[in-house]
Structures are given as C-alpha cells and as structure tokens.
Amino acid sequence: MSYSDKVIDHYENPRNVGALDKKDQDVGTGMVGAPACGDVMKLQIRVDAQGVIEDAKFKTYGCGSAIASSSLLTEWVKGKTLEQAQEIKNSQIAEELALPPVKIHCSVLAEDAIKAAIKDYKSKQA
Amino acid sequence: MQNYFELFDLPVSFDVDPDMLAVRYRTLQQHVHPDKYVTSSAQERRLSIQHAAHINDAFEALKNPLKRAQYLLELKGMAVNESGAGLDHGFLMEQMELRETLEAIPEAEDPLAALDHFLAEISNYEKEFVETLRSQFAVSTEESLSQANIAVKKLQFINKLKEETIELEDQLY
Numbered sequence: 179m180s181y182s183d184k185v186i187d188h189y190e191n192p193r194n195v196g197a198l199d200k201k202d203q204d205v206g207t208g209m210v211g212a213p214a215c216g217d218v219m220k221l222q223i224r225v226d227a228q229g230v231i232e233d234a235k236f237k238t239y240g241c242g243s244a245i246a247s248s249s250l251l252t253e254w255v256k257g258k259t260l261e262q263a264q265e266i267k268n269s270q271i272a273e274e275l276a277l278p279p280v281k282i283h284c285s286v287l288a289e290d291a292i293k294a295a296i297k298d299y300k301s302k303q304a
Numbered sequence: 305m306q307n308y309f310e311l312f313d314l315p316v317s318f319d320v321d322p323d324m325l326a327v328r329y330r331t332l333q334q335h336v337h338p339d340k341y342v343t344s345s346a347q348e349r350r351l352s353i354q355h356a357a358h359i360n361d362a363f364e365a366l367k368n369p370l371k372r373a374q375y376l377l378e379l380k381g382m383a384v385n386e387s388g389a390g391l392d393h394g395f396l397m398e399q400m401e402l403r404e405t406l407e408a409i410p411e412a413e414d415p416l417a418a419l420d421h422f423l424a425e426i427s428n429y430e431k432e433f434v435e436t437l438r439s440q441f442a443v444s445t446e447e448s449l450s451q452a453n454i455a456v457k458k459l460q461f462i463n464k465l466k467e468e469t470i471e472l473e474d475q476l477y
Contacts, residue, residue, distance in 0.1 A: 209393050209396040209397060209400070210388050210396065211388040211391055211396050211399060211461065212386065212388055213384075213386065213387075213388060213391075213456075213457035213458075213460040213461060214386045214460065215464065216460060216461050216463070216464025216465065216467075218396055218399045218400050218403060218461075220396075220400055237400065239399075239400070239403040283386060287388070290388070
C-alpha cells in the first residue's frame with residue numbers, strides 16, 4: 179500500500195506533537211483507540227474565553243495514516259470555534275489526505291478524538 | 305456446517321483443554337491427509353483440501369484465547385466490532401503510557417533488562433484480561449458478554465503492544 183504525499187509529509191514532519199496540561203481548566207483532552215490495529219490517539223485543545231481553540235497538541239501511536247490524520251486535524255482546529263471544530267467530518271480528513279478505503283478508520287479516530295476533547299473541555303466548564 | 309467446537313467435539317466454552325484440542329486436531333488432520341486421496345477423483349481431492357483448511361482455521365481459532373473469545377462472541381451473536389467505544393479513559397491513558405515506556409527502552413541504561421521487565425508487565429496484563437474473559441464467559445449473561453466484548457478489545461491492544469515489543473527485541477539483539 180502506498181501513502182499519499184500529504185500523509186508522508188505529516189508523518190515525517192508531524193505538526194503540533196506534544197501535550198498540554200490536562201489539569202488546566204481551559205484544556206480539553208480526548209483519548210481514543212482503535213482495537214483492531216491497537217492505535218492510541220490523544221488530542222488536546224486549549225480554548226480561550228471566546229470559545230476559540232488557541233492551541234492544539236496530539237500524540238498518536240499508530241500507523242502513518244493515523245498520525246497524519248491527527249496532525250492535520252490539530253492544524254485545522256487552531257483558530258476555530260468549538261462549534262466549527264465540532265463540525266469537522268472524518269470524510270474531509272480522508273479526502274485531504276487521500277486515504278485509501280482500508281485507512282478511513284484512521285480519520286474516524288481523529289474525528290472521535292476532537293469530539294472527545296471538546297466534550298471533556300465542556301464538562302470542565304459546567 | 306458444524307461450528308469449530310462441534311468439529312473438535314469439544315463443549316462450547318472458553319475453557320478449552322489444550323491437550324485434548326491437540327489430540328483431536330491430529331486425528332482430524334489424519335482423515336483429510338492428501339496421501340489418502342491420491343487415487344481419488346479431482347473433486348474428492350479438492351473437498352479434502354477445503355476440509356483440511358477448515359480444520360486448520362478452527363484449530364487456530366480455538367487455540368488462541370483472543371481468537372477463541374472473538375469466535376465465541378460471534379457464535380453468541382455479539383461479534384466484536386472495530387469501534388473503540390466502551391474503552392474507558394483510564395485504560396487508553398495506560399496504553400499511551402505503555403507505548404511511551406516502550407519507546408524509551410532503547411535509551412535505557414540496560415535496554416535488554418528494561419525490555420524483559422516490560423515483556424513481563426505485558427504478560428501480566430494479558431493474564432488479567434484472559435482471566436476476565438474466563439470469568440465473564442463462565443457467567444455468560446448478556447451483561448457479562450458485553451464485558452467480555454470489552455475485554456477482547458483490551459486484549460487486542462495488548463497483543464499489538466506485544467508485537468511491537470518483540471519487533472524492538474529483534475532490533476536490539
């Protein structure tokens with residue numbers, strides 16, 4: 179199976195790898211996993227008072243497509259409001275990275291991760 | 305078609321006697337051995353090959369605790385899907401930390417000792433989840449089977465981790 183140039187680019191130069199302090203009130207953490215391939219993905223967002231995502235970090239253990247999906251997603255969500263980030267669909271990620279059908283689940287994982295991070299952030303504000 | 309347990313004349317259960325399984329496997333394989341079919345028609349030979357393949361699939365599925373659990377859940381109409389739903393945050397966090405530990409092993413003062421220690425840790429997790437499967441299948445209520453479903457998913461993560469650890473072991477030696 180061959181990876182697209184965009185996947186290879188994100189895989190070789192992943193953006194926003196790292197961690198935010200998950201105890202911070204303005205940080206939301208999403209943890210997701212895919213049992214079939216054993217991938218684990220952590221995606222974190224820092225949200226400002228206006229509900230805009232000012233920073234995003236990720237750490238993914240998995241295949242190139244899973245790393246690229248989460249890397250791309252952190253780039254996309256920065257500067258977006260929570261509502262806008264919530265709207266991102268895995269199909270957009272899959273399309274941008276030209277993921278083959280067998281790797282679509284990697285983009286699903288990334289969508290699940292941002293949704294989980296938003297949910298975690300909101301639960302902290304309640 | 306007979307299910308795998310019926311084929312091996314074993315009770316449909318998570319507890320499989322490995323010796324019994326091995327004995328039955330050998331007996332079954334003898335019946336379909338290609339040598340027995342040298343004078344048979346092409347169709348008979350083809351059927352015997354298919355049968356032999358079926359016996360091999362069944363043996364692999366019953367021998368391995370993870371595959372056995374997946375097969376049992378499938379028989380009970382609760383096949384494990386690929387979704388990570390039902391995995392708790394704590395478990396995923398732990399998996400992340402285990403991956404980080406694995407990643408740091410080549411830089412450890414004594415990588416081989418660190419690797420041995422890590423493999424022992426993984427094997428403990430493996431035992432824990434197999435034990436969970438054993439006790440949940442023993443109950444076999446809808447609730448316990450959905451717990452078994454989650455234990456299967458967790459065991460899949462541990463298996464993957466083990467594969468990666470063994471890969472690293474190959475690189476270090």
